[in-house]
Amino acid sequence: MRAPIEPPFEIPPIVTYAVPAFVLLIIIEMIVVRATHKGRYQFVDSATSLSMGLGNQVAKVLVGAVAVAAYYWVSQYRLFDLGWTWPVLVACFFAEDLAYYWMHRVSHERRWFWASHVIHHSSQHYNLTTALRQTWTGTLGLTFIFWLPLVWIGFPPEMVLMFSGISLVYQFWIHTELIDRMGPLEWVFNTPSHHRVHHAINARYLDANYAGVLIIWDRIFGTFVPETKDEKIQYGIISQLGTFNPFRVAFHEWLGIWRDVTGAKSFAEVLGYLFGPPGWSPDGSRKTSASIKAAWRAQGQSAATAAE
């Protein structure tokens, strides 16, 4: 067995160390929202979001080792021995962010992965507690497979895990309505403005801005949509949840998949329900992002025609 190349320093538990800052920033945001009435909070919604964050950490303790074990297993068959050097660190930062982009994009476009990710979008609010509304089923849903190519190429597993942690911490502060546009930073980095678009359910914004740290991936792969001031953003999911119960929030889409798959009439339907876009149905009777956007475009065209 080929052991991975050990880091030359002890990697701190980045996310754990960031938690006090998370708490402080949430409290500051609450006070500013109260004082300025910019942004929105609802304490039951925040309770659910924070419970989901807590449950996510419990899930990591219970099954997180599965993902780490997969990284180390794949690392045995790596193509190159990439060590802990500055050029490799820089390359790993970009590679990790690119892997995140595709994981995130597929998590919106394929129902199997959406079943885990929908949790993060299930709040009708957009504030720092929303950042902590995280899945309990990410590992069991095999989300980690998107990073396996990196360790197969030869990036050390601990390096990939380190940049994943940094990315997670980075993405915390962008979940706010208090910060407007950020000038030239908007060109390169994922910002609160870009990420508000990502959390919006307005038709024009659906399936956009999947970035983790760098927005360049959305610009390159054609999924970038800028925030516009003409339309108030609605947050959440197309069928807004009717519950604050964390267990229902965590598992509702998985149960929906189960119900659909057990009622499927053919193997093609099973595949469609599992790996089709969220909202896919054999007769097309349910709403998908594509059908919502198509209806929105058609409405815009007919309005334009009527105006002529």
Add this chain to the structure above:
Amino acid sequence: MSDWIILAISTVFVAAMVVFAALLGFRDTVRLDEAELRRLAAGEGAALEEWAIARGQRAAAARLSGGRFMAVRVMGDGISVRVARVEAARITLRRGGVTLSFADTGFPPLYLKTQEPPAAWLASLARGG
């Protein structure tokens, strides 16, 4: 520090933050009325035909044009809506109200406290009409 100790400390902080949010007054809640139901129906491309709003105005049910049915639940300062064909919802009359159930774990059965007896159209739907 063990993971479980960190989780225990986190739980205390989560509880403290929720209490802090409540103390700051983030307890706004929507109240449903006819205008809101009309707006929601229009958003579904339908017209409101008949409706019932629960006492407390935190839940409502409506029959829409095109043989569809709408259930509305207040979620703090937000709203959750389900629209389905009448036959896709289970409507059960109970003492002092009606329970509406959908095959959707994300929208638990909605209990609608209504006037006694419930509106004729709701009673008719409960009978499968």
